[in-house]
Amino acid sequence: MTAINQEDFPILKNDRILKVIKGEKPDKLPIWVMRQAGRYMPKFREFRKLHTFFEICQTPELACEVTLMPIERFDLDAAIIFSDILVVPQALGLEVEMKESVGPVIKDPVIIENLKNLNSEGAANRLNYVGKAITLTRKKLNGKVPLIGFSGAPWTLMGYMIEGGGSKTYSRSKRWLYSHETEAHQLLTILTNVIIDYLILQVKAGAQLLQVFESSAEFLNEYLFDTFCMPYLRRIVSEVKTKIVELNLNIPMILFAKGSHYSLEKQKSLGYDVMGIDWTISPKTVRQILGDQVVQGNLDPCALYSSPDRIKDHVEEMIKGFGTRNLVVNLGHGIYPDMSEEAVESFINAVHNVKL
Numbered sequence: 001m002t003a004i005n006q007e008d009f010p011i012l013k014n015d016r017i018l019k020v021i022k023g024e025k026p027d028k029l030p031i032w033v034m035r036q037a038g039r040y041m042p043k044f045r046e047f048r049k050l051h052t053f054f055e056i057c058q059t060p061e062l063a064c065e066v067t068l069m070p071i072e073r074f075d076l077d078a079a080i081i082f083s084d085i086l087v088v089p090q091a092l093g094l095e096v097e098m099k100e101s102v103g104p105v106i107k108d109p110v111i112i113e114n115l116k117n118l119n120s121e122g123a124a125n126r127l128n129y130v131g132k133a134i135t136l137t138r139k140k141l142n143g144k145v146p147l148i149g150f151s152g153a154p155w156t157l158m159g160y161m162i163e164g165g166g167s168k169t170y171s172r173s174k175r176w177l178y179s180h181e182t183e184a185h186q187l188l189t190i191l192t193n194v195i196i197d198y199l200i201l202q203v204k205a206g207a208q209l210l211q212v213f214e215s216s217a218e219f220l221n222e223y224l225f226d227t228f229c230m231p232y233l234r235r236i237v238s239e240v241k242t243k244i245v246e247l248n249l250n251i252p253m254i255l256f257a258k259g260s261h262y263s264l265e266k267q268k269s270l271g272y273d274v275m276g277i278d279w280t281i282s283p284k285t286v287r288q289i290l291g292d293q294v295v296q297g298n299l300d301p302c303a304l305y306s307s308p309d310r311i312k313d314h315v316e317e318m319i320k321g322f323g324t325r326n327l328v329v330n331l332g333h334g335i336y337p338d339m340s341e342e343a344v345e346s347f348i349n350a351v352h353n354v355k356l
């Protein structure tokens, strides 16, 4: 994909997130919510009755419509393109299905013997439909808020590809890390190459921020993270950033390595602009480790089950811990389907009402 001319896009009106990342003071604290376009919204549930999950992902007009749903409904400070991390394994030739009340299921999971069958040649090009969805959505947003592009990170994708879906222990994929190290590095390298091209494709299409989801970091420890995540996460940020500079753009990158407190300090050295923080570590501890690094997070999603007043208390407590500078507010993981739109509204209002 050739780069879209940035002047073709409407001027950005709400730049709170970008301001925070530049170290400037915004008028209000910025907030967006992981999985903000999802089943907790009745409108999304209605829409899902008409289309399969991947049909929405693969049809730019549908992906755009769903991406805009939470933006039209709430006072959010960013949109995130509607897609899934598992479109990358699909582009590598795996068959992924989104099963009702089960989640993603991969038909023939990767085993050592079929590793060579992965179709890595031109894989990122097969994700061009995401680029199209991004370009369309950025235009339709009309500058209201910036648009975030994303990818799963190598270890997290490797996990799904070997387990064939989610897993309680990740023992099958961790077996590779302990007894098939060479093949593990081969698979992580294949994934890293695709992810880099895919993120660049998204930037060329108009993504204004990028988030890398290392959601399964919680199954590793410092040694495994150092060996099987750090080198690949470093390659991703460095090669994508090099390309971004060549394109004369400034696109911040967010890393969300869920459950990886054991390596938070080391991750700082990777060079991501923002560190996403899950909800199991206190804001105060995060600041002790990361200092004034820009962070994103980290309200426990389940705090949204409390009353509006209590949500406000939890938000204020969190912000007291982080401080009001260098902070993009989010949940510490995605929102759950049984949460209410009213709770999301209370969360957003509580954040926007904080005096800066």
Ligand SMILES: Cc1c2[nH]c(c1CCC(=O)O)Cc1[nH]c(c(CCC(=O)O)c1C)Cc1[nH]c(c(CCC(=O)O)c1C)Cc1[nH]c(c(C)c1CCC(=O)O)C2
Pocket (backbone or CB within 6 Å): 033, 034, 035, 036, 037, 038, 039, 048, 053, 080, 081, 082, 083, 084, 085, 086, 098, 102, 103, 104, 150, 166, 213, 215, 258, 334
């Ligand atoms: C691990 C992971 C996946 N997908 C994703 C991750 C990383 C974030 C995380 O740790 O949660 C990322 C993701 N998935 C989805 C988005 C869209 C953008 C957004 O609104 O945040 C994003 C950013 C849509 C989705 N991805 C999925 C849904 C629900 C499926 C449906 O509509 O039927 C949505 C809206 C399904 C999905 N997709 C995945 C799982 C495990 C599931 C099943 C669990 C669930 O249903 O929530 C894989």
